[in-house]
Structure formats: C-alpha cells, structure tokens
Amino acid sequence: MALFRPAARVAALPPNFWAGMDAEIRRLSAEPGAAFIDVSKGNPDRPTPEHIVAEMQRAVADRGNHRYPSHLARLSLREAIARRYREDHGVDVDPDEQVAVYHGSHEAIMAAVLALADPGTAVVLPDPGYPMYTAAASLAGARTVPVPLDAPAYQPDFAALDGVEQASVLLLNYPNNPTGALADAATFEAAVAWTERAGAAFVHDFAYSSLGFDGRRPLSALAVDAGFTRTVEAQTLSKTYSMAGWRVGFAAGNASIIAAMRRYQTDAFSTLFGASQEAAVAALDGDQAGARELVAVYERRRDSVVAGLRRLGWEVAAPQGTFFVWARVPGGGDALDFARRLREEQRVAVAPGDGFGSRGRGHLRIGLVADDAALHELIERLGAFTRRN
Numbered sequence: 001m002a003l004f005r006p007a008a009r010v011a012a013l014p015p016n017f018w019a020g021m022d023a024e025i026r027r028l029s030a031e032p033g034a035a036f037i038d039v040s041k042g043n044p045d046r047p048t049p050e051h052i053v054a055e056m057q058r059a060v061a062d063r064g065n066h067r068y069p070s071h072l073a074r075l076s077l078r079e080a081i082a083r084r085y086r087e088d089h090g091v092d093v094d095p096d097e098q099v100a101v102y103h104g105s106h107e108a109i110m111a112a113v114l115a116l117a118d119p120g121t122a123v124v125l126p127d128p129g130y131p132m133y134t135a136a137a138s139l140a141g142a143r144t145v146p147v148p149l150d151a152p153a154y155q156p157d158f159a160a161l162d163g164v165e166q167a168s169v170l171l172l173n174y175p176n177n178p179t180g181a182l183a184d185a186a187t188f189e190a191a192v193a194w195t196e197r198a199g200a201a202f203v204h205d206f207a208y209s210s211l212g213f214d215g216r217r218p219l220s221a222l223a224v225d226a227g228f229t230r231t232v233e234a235q236t237l238s239k240t241y242s243m244a245g246w247r248v249g250f251a252a253g254n255a256s257i258i259a260a261m262r263r264y265q266t267d268a269f270s271t272l273f274g275a276s277q278e279a280a281v282a283a284l285d286g287d288q289a290g291a292r293e294l295v296a297v298y299e300r301r302r303d304s305v306v307a308g309l310r311r312l313g314w315e316v317a318a319p320q321g322t323f324f325v326w327a328r329v330p331g332g333g334d335a336l337d338f339a340r341r342l343r344e345e346q347r348v349a350v351a352p353g354d355g356f357g358s359r360g361r362g363h364l365r366i367g368l369v370a371d372d373a374a375l376h377e378l379i380e381r382l383g384a385f386t387r388r389n
C-alpha cells in the first residue's frame with residue numbers, strides 16, 4: 001500500500017492546538033470517576049427551538065429537497081437573511097448581490113480569506129483570536145500579522161501595525177471570542193480607515209451577533225460601513241438558535257467580495273441541503289423569543305460563574321457578550337500547566353489561552369455551555385483545586 005505525504009498546503013497548516021487536548025479529554029472522561037465537566041469549547045448545550053426542528057422534519061420528507069439545490073442558496077433564504085439584518089441591525093442588504101450562504105460561519109470565513117488573499121500577502125488577525133483564522137491564511141499561502149487586543153477593552157491597536165503598508169484582509173471578531181468584549185462604532189470606523197490605507201478588505205466575524213449582555217445589542221460592522229465600501233460580515237445560526245450541528249451560516253456585505261466568495265463556494269463547497277435551508281428560514285423568520293431567552297440564560301450563567309470565581313479570589317471581568325469567561329490564571333501561573341492539572345485532578349476541562357495566540361498566554365477561557373448544576377460544580381472543583389495547589 002502506497003503511503004502518501006500530504007500536499008504542501010496541508011503539511012504547512014499550523015498544528016491543531018485542540019486535537020491533542022480533545023483526545024486527552026476523551027480518555028479521561030471514559031475513566032471511572034465523577035462526571036467530567038468540559039467547558040473548553042464553544043459548543044452550545046441548549047436544544048434548537050422546537051419550531052425549527054419541526055420545519056426540518058417536514059422539509060426532510062419533501063422529495064423536492066432530495067435533489068441538488070442551486071449553488072447560490074434559495075432566494076427565500078437570502079431574503080430571510082436580509083429581513084433579519086434589517087430588523088436586528090437596521091442594515092439593508094440586497095439578497096441578490098450582497099448575500100452568500102455557507103455550511104456555517106467557519107466556512108464563510110474560510111471562503112472570504114481564500115477568495116481575497118493572494119499568496120504572500122498579509123492577513124491581519126486579532127491576537128488573541130479564534131484559531132481557524134490562522135489556518136485559513138495558511139491555506140491561502142498568506143502571511144499572518146497579529147493586531148493586539150489588550151485588556152481591559154480588547155479593541156484592536158492599529159498603531160501596532162505601523163510597519164504594515166499593505167494587506168489583503170483584516171479580520172476582526174466582535175462580540176469577541178475569547179475575551180467576551182463588544183465593539184463600538186469607533187473600532188469599526190478605525191478598521192475601515194485602516195483597510196483603506198492598506199488596500200485590504202475588512203472581514204468581520206459576527207458569529208456571536210445575538211449574544212450581548214446587560215441589554216446591549218452587538219453592533220454590526222455593516223451598520224458602521226454603511227455603504228459596504230470594504231466590509232463583509234459572517235454570521236451563523238449555530239449560536240443564536242443553538243444550531244451548531246446543523247451547519248448553516250452566511251456572509252453579507254460588499255458585492256464584489258460576495259461575488260468572489262460565491263465563485264470560490266461554487267467549486268469548493270457546492271451547495272447546502274435544501275431542507276437545512278428551509279429550516280434556516282424558519283429560524284430567521286420565526287418567533288425570536290427563543291433567541292432572546294438564550295441571551296438571558298447565558299447572562300445568568302455568566303453572573304453566577306463570575307461571582308463564583310471572584311469568591312475564589314480570581315481576577316476576572318464580566319464579559320459583555322459571547323458565552324465565554326476570560327480570566328487570568330490565578331497567581332499568574334502557566335495556563336497550559338494549570339489546565340492540564342485541572343483536567344487530571346478535578347476532571348474539569350477549560351481552554352488554555354495559549355491556543356488563541358501569544359496574547360492568550362496566562363489566561364483561561366471558560367465556556368458557559370453547561371447547565372446551572374454543572375457550573376456550580378465547576379466552581380466547587382476550581383475551589384478545591386486552588387486550595388490544594
């Protein structure tokens with residue numbers, strides 16, 4: 001049997017930081033002992049609202065959906081996306097020219113980077129930031145340039161990019177994973193101004209578009225770059241409607257970027273199951289009470305986890321959005337070591353910040369993706385761990 005070596009573009013991918021940790025979590029959770037608590041991921045634990053499930057069940061039985069749908073996705077779905085943009089963010093997008101549909105925002109961001117970044121060009125990424133951005137830039141053969149997000153506000157420090165004269169893409173993400181920060185208009189104005197100078201496109205990852213706390217609605221970058229002069233924005237149904245496994249996301253904004261992304265999409269990913277598209281319309285056009293309740297659930301979890309950590313003496317700010325708590329390792333220790341010992345000694349998995357870039361070092365990310373009882377137990381075990389160490 002011949003043994004094949006991966007193509008250079010696959011061999012050059014950055015090592016997947018999470019793969020080794022995941023294998024260890026699987027091994028530890030299979031061992032006898034107390035229930036393993038895994039809050040290291042952003043995998044929503046709540047069920048998808050019933051009316052969306054019911055629509056999927058109906059649509060799966062419809063033989064019309066057993067055939068190939070169009071590569072561009074149904075107009076009905078692109079129109080539902082446009083309606084939600086108008087209602088939630090006061091932004092008008094043209095469903096014909098300014099919207100593209102993907103199997104999640106992961107795929108939308110991948111398509112944006114691969115459609116825009118030529119080999120050797122600079123792709124500017126937030127540090128700390130969501131790890132797949134680096135992989136997307138690597139697949140494009142582009143260079144990555146970090147833009148620092150520093151505490152306490154975690155907004156991009158464009159002054160740190162002084163030596164960078166040209167770039168193909170600037171990628172930002174608010175509400176921000178991993179820090180939980182929201183952006184204000186000034187951040188997006190500065191992003192658009194910077195991309196103008198550098199000749200870059202602005203790709204905004206708006207995966208947590210519905211998850212703002214304390215009554216704050218996260219700001220769309222398309223509401224700030226109102227003419228879509230340089231901006232495209234990726235959204236997902238994964239978080240807003242707890243549909244992470246369903247794989248539906250979309251991008252909207254600058255028509256020339258969307259055209260390039262659609263070109264890429266047609267050949268790279270083909271198309272999305274028609275029944276998923278109909279269920280997505282039900283999610284976007286249906287009652288939004290479930291999406292609002294979800295914000296209240298995560299906010300309540302945030303309050304109890306932040307209060308619990310502070311009782312233990314941890315230095316932690318309450319996140320303004322997403323469903324992550326970002327905290328310094330108590331006592332200033334090493335995050336990788338802390339997280340490994342916590343897994344082994346307390347059967348609790350949190351994400352060490354090192355996986356999000358150099359500015360993540362010394363931090364831990366806790367996902368609010370477990371029920372109240374598990375989060376209460378999490379605080380108990382963290383207390384026992386810090387007392388012993």
Ligand SMILES: Cc1ncc(COP(=O)(O)O)c(C=O)c1O
Nearest residue numbers: 042104105106130177207236238
């Ligand atoms: C910041 C960010 N962007 C994008 C994604 C991808 O989500 P999906 O592909 O499910 O839309 C995630 C998922 O965790 C995320 O945290």
